[in-house]
Amino acid sequence: xxxxxxxxxxxALLGALALAGALLAGSAGLGWHAVAGALVGHGTPLARAVVxxxxxxxxxxxxxxxxxxAVAGALMQVLLRNPLADPYVLGISGGAAVGALSAMxxxxxxxxxxxxxxxxxxxxxxxxxxxARLRGQWSxxxxxxxxxxVAAGWGAVISLLLALSPGSDLxxxxxxxxxxxxxxxxxxxxxxxxxxTLAVCxxxxxxxxxxxxxRQQAAALGVNAGPLELGIYVLASLLTATAVTVAGTVGFVGxxxxxxxxxxTGNDQRLLLPASALAGGALLTAADTLARxxxxxxxxxVGVITALIGVxxxxxxxxxxx
Amino acid sequence: xxxxxxVDLDPDVPGRRSAPLSLAIEPGQCWGVLGPNGAGKTxxxxxxxxxxxxxxxxxxxxxxxxxxxxxxxxxRAIGIAFQHHHDSFPASVRETALMGxxxxxxxxxxxxxxxxxxxRQALRQTGLEALAGRPVATLSGxxxxxxxxxxxxxxxxxxxxxxxxxxxxxxxxxxxxxxxVREALADGRHxxxxxxxxxxxxxxxxxxxxxxxxxGASVHGPATEMLREDRLEALYAHPLHAVETxxxxxxxxx
Numbered sequence: 001x002x003x004x005x006x007x008x009x010x011x012a013l014l015g016a017l018a019l020a021g022a023l024l025a026g027s028a029g030l031g032w033h034a035v036a037g038a039l040v041g042h043g044t045p046l047a048r049a050v051v052x053x054x055x056x057x058x059x060x061x062x063x064x065x066x067x068x069x070a071v072a073g074a075l076m077q078v079l080l081r082n083p084l085a086d087p088y089v090l091g092i093s094g095g096a097a098v099g100a101l102s103a104m105x106x107x108x109x110x111x112x113x114x115x116x117x118x119x120x121x122x123x124x125x126x127x128x129x130x131x132a133r134l135r136g137q138w139s140x141x142x143x144x145x146x147x148x149x150v151a152a153g154w155g156a157v158i159s160l161l162l163a164l165s166p167g168s169d170l171x172x173x174x175x176x177x178x179x180x181x182x183x184x185x186x187x188x189x190x191x192x193x194x195x196x197t198l199a200v201c202x203x204x205x206x207x208x209x210x211x212x213x214x215r216q217q218a219a220a221l222g223v224n225a226g227p228l229e230l231g232i233y234v235l236a237s238l239l240t241a242t243a244v245t246v247a248g249t250v251g252f253v254g255x256x257x258x259x260x261x262x263x264x265t266g267n268d269q270r271l272l273l274p275a276s277a278l279a280g281g282a283l284l285t286a287a288d289t290l291a292r293x294x295x296x297x298x299x300x301x302v303g304v305i306t307a308l309i310g311v312x313x314x315x316x317x318x319x320x321x322x
Numbered sequence: 323x324x325x326x327x328x329v330d331l332d333p334d335v336p337g338r339r340s341a342p343l344s345l346a347i348e349p350g351q352c353w354g355v356l357g358p359n360g361a362g363k364t365x366x367x368x369x370x371x372x373x374x375x376x377x378x379x380x381x382x383x384x385x386x387x388x389x390x391x392x393x394x395x396x397x398r399a400i401g402i403a404f405q406h407h408h409d410s411f412p413a414s415v416r417e418t419a420l421m422g423x424x425x426x427x428x429x430x431x432x433x434x435x436x437x438x439x440x441x442r443q444a445l446r447q448t449g450l451e452a453l454a455g456r457p458v459a460t461l462s463g464x465x466x467x468x469x470x471x472x473x474x475x476x477x478x479x480x481x482x483x484x485x486x487x488x489x490x491x492x493x494x495x496x497x498x499x500x501x502x503v504r505e506a507l508a509d510g511r512h513x514x515x516x517x518x519x520x521x522x523x524x525x526x527x528x529x530x531x532x533x534x535x536x537x538g539a540s541v542h543g544p545a546t547e548m549l550r551e552d553r554l555e556a557l558y559a560h561p562l563h564a565v566e567t568x569x570x571x572x573x574x575x576x
Contacts, residue, residue, distance in 0.1 A: 077411075081408065081410045081411075082410065083410065083411060203429045203430050204429065206424055206427070206429075207424075207429075209421070210421060210424060212410065212411050213408065213409070213410075213411075213413075213421070214408040214410075216368075216373060216404065217404065217407075217408070217421075219373055219393060220371055220373060220397065220401075220402045220404070221397050221421060221422070221424045221425055221477070222392075222393045222394035222395075222396070222397030222398070222424055222425035223393060223424070224392075224393050262411070262412065263412075266412065266413070266414070266417075267411040267412055267413055268417070270432075
């Protein structure tokens with residue numbers, strides 16, 4: 001068994017444990033027997049309602065979101081040739097937040113908020129791409145600068161929206177911005193998006209490895225760098241948009257997970273991308289389980305937990321790395 | 323048919339036009355490109371590798387313009403070792419040499435035993451075998467430069483483009499690297515074009531020379547015709563003295 005297969009199996013096991021934990025933990029007091037029964041369609045109606053109706057969709061949504069964010073982060077890092085890039089660095093999350101908060105301010109909820117988030121993310125993607133290309137070819141630095149400035153602009157609009165909103169809306173808005181899986185729907189489509197992305201990207205892994213060495217080196221070894229970069233940009237943006245549409249702007253997963261795995265396993269994208277999907281999914285699923293159980297029946301925004309885990313881990317790795 | 327042909331080529335050096343350059347590179351030849359800083363040596367090599375579009379004229383690989391070939395097809399025939407390297411992400415020396423196999427592999431295909439063997443051999447040839455497991459970031463400037471050559475040797479192209487392959491190298495390693503280039507050309511089916519700053523290394527290793535002047539003018543021909551005091555003095559705008567030594571003719575700055 002090769003090293004890559006061993007690493008992926010270990011991470012898959014971790015993911016399975018996180019999912020099992022998410023199904024078992026909660027206030028309904030169901031043992032593993034009742035949960036397993038409900039999963040295969042037995043057990044009491046209450047157990048089935050709790051496990052199949054509440055915990056399973058939420059766990060799937062958490063796993064898919066975490067996986068999407070981690071893969072999007074890994075792709076952004078290759079695209080920008082910067083190991084500190086994350087899925088939100090180019091303003092996707094800012095655009096999504098403006099879309100979602102505007103919808104909330106107008107009194108909408110549910111699907112319209114999700115739709116607003118997706119529309120805002122797409123708008124931001126086109127805006128950054130358009131501006132970065134205004135004067136001929138983009139470079140990684142130019143794209144990064146454009147994205148960071150656009151993100152700062154979105155930040156200002158978000159502050160404005162929060163300042164203008166009635167107090168009753170504020171807590172919902174803040175929850176959305178810190179990441180909230182409580183109302184998450186669409187876990188299964190998100191999971192499909194994740195699987196499709198991996199099916200496309202893993203065969204391109206060697207191309208991505210070369211792109212990480214710079215556009216020129218990649219081109220010299222036969223990679224069509226321009227179209228590949230454009231493809232990565234669009235794909236990473238779509239992944240990020242899907243993730244924030246499902247769960248709001250959950251922080252740190254997209255930055256910390258690929259970075260951590262890179263330090264542990266190296267920078268071969270053929271291993272890094274699937275490993276990121278599994279580790280990101282496991283991390284967010286575990287974080288969400290904590291978020292809804294530590295001060296139950298109240299819930300914490302899951303972004304708080306990922307940040308609490310993410311910040312110290314990241315600082316540790318950064319200092320160990322240097 | 324020449325391996326590589328420059329037809330009325332003006333490589334797009336920023337801020338000036340160059341006199342159209344036409345020359346043919348035949349299999350077995352080793353070309354040196356000499357010129358002061360800013361003469362356009364790197365720009366020319368990048369243009370020959372198809373990485374930059376020329377301002378006018380074209381480059382032909384076995385008679386076919388580079389603009390009509392895919393990047394992958396070009397990369398199988400032309401390998402280039404850059405002067406500068408951007409190592410943003412951690413990678414090992416072995417992985418970096420193995421990159422050279424990319425144009426020969428299909429998308430799904432992983433590197434096989436033969437690919438690893440070629441990488442190992444290239445690292446041995448460049449004296450880096452003992453460093454194979456080391457992170458690239460820990461290499462010295464000269465070791466990094468030799469690794470760039472190892473990657474191109476692993477790539478095994480027909481034409482080697484080397485941008486100052488001896489920069490950062492000590493005397494022994496400079497000779498070692500250029501000996502490897504000559505070995506790669508020994509079968510008479512490959513060619514090399516390298517930019518050099520050391521006239522004496524060029525005299526020792528190159529059979530043809532291209533002298534690039536900073537104003538865009540150029541002369542080229544067999545090395546024996548190019549290596550004259552008057553030509554080199556004009557090129558570098560500095561007096562030179564030719565000296566005869568047991569190792570051949572050398573040049574000292576006056």
